[in-house]
Amino acid sequence: MELEIRIRKNLKEFTLKADFVIHDGCTGLMGPSGSGKSMTLKCIAGIETPDEGRILLDGKSLFDSGKKINLPPQKRKIGYLFQGYALFxxxxxxxxxxxxxxxxxxxxxxxxxxxxxxxxxxxxxxxxxxxxxxxxxxxxxxxxxxxxxxxxPEVILLDEPLSALDEELREELQQELSQMLADFQKPSILVSHDAEEVRRLCQKQYTIREGRIQPYADFPQKKGRL
Structure with missing residues (x-):
């Protein structure tokens, strides 16, 4: 399965320019607070609307500004785990x-x-x-x-899923999350500040700074935060 994201969204501080393609497996997206990580996920999920571009899932348009396509969140088959969990x-x-x-x-x-x-x-x-x-x-x-x-869901988006937990519990749930993602075998995106967390859970990594996303080719092996 393939998820293609090629979007632009004008924000107050900068313009978000997300241009990447992911396949089955977990992709990590790392960057400092306010860099556009969560906004990228919200645009993919349909919670926010890009100003232009397209989002395709296996060739099907979830969003296309040129064709005036913008499927509502409930029709995108995308699961979103919010940072605060958003339980009712x-x-x-x-x-x-x-x-x-x-x-x-x-x-x-x-x-x-x-x-x-x-x-x-x-x-x-x-x-x-x-x-x-x-x-x-x-x-x-x-x-x-x-x-x-x-x-x-056909795609899973995880927004800082372990950030609110203490270190011992984070370690335990990281293992559970790893197993869940391995069983899922479809595209997923994990947003995190923690490079070690992303290294353990993700097969591919990107960084984002002021709305610019690029592959993280020189990925660190030591634990740390961006």
Whole structure:
């Protein structure tokens, strides 16, 4: 599967120019705060609209300014894991996981089966009736990932998924994330400040500074942050 991003978006500080192509496997996008990392993901997901360009998924236009195509987020088949997880506070873990499936208008029996599968897979079955305020940081992340994967996306976008966790928990969940991405076998993009995290999780790496994206050819082997 191929995801092609060739877009321009005028921001207050600079113009974002994202021009790259990714295939199956995880691609890392590193850069300092305010460099355009999250905006790039939001444009791909359809949350933000580029000023010009195109985004293609296996040749299908998700966005094309010339052809006036701009599919809404729910029609792009893209899973987005926000930095703060964006769980619905008034919904239980179980309800959070199933909310995306209801939007797909799946039969009730099929929704229940899929939710049970995700609760089991991400080891949160015992948390099913809890609310986000009752969860630890790691439990919130597992719930958010379960919700994302339940939707069966064609592309996964991960925005600083481990940044809010302490170092010990980050190490544990990094391993789980690595396994999830390996099983996914479709395009995914991981945004992070942590070069070591990206090195462990991603097969290909890019850097972004003031909206300019380029391959990170001389990738560091020591732990650090950009």
């Amino acid at each position: 506070p008034n919904m239980t873990v179980e309800e959070n996981v199933q909310c995306g499936l209801k939007a797909k208008k799946m039969p009730k029996g099929q929704i229940k089966e899929r939710v049970e599968e995700m609760l089991e897979r991400f080891q949160i079955r015992e948390l099913a009736k809890r609310y986000p305020r009752q969860l630890s940081g790691g439990q919130k992340q597992r719930t958010a990932i379960a919700r994302l994967m339940a939707y069966e």
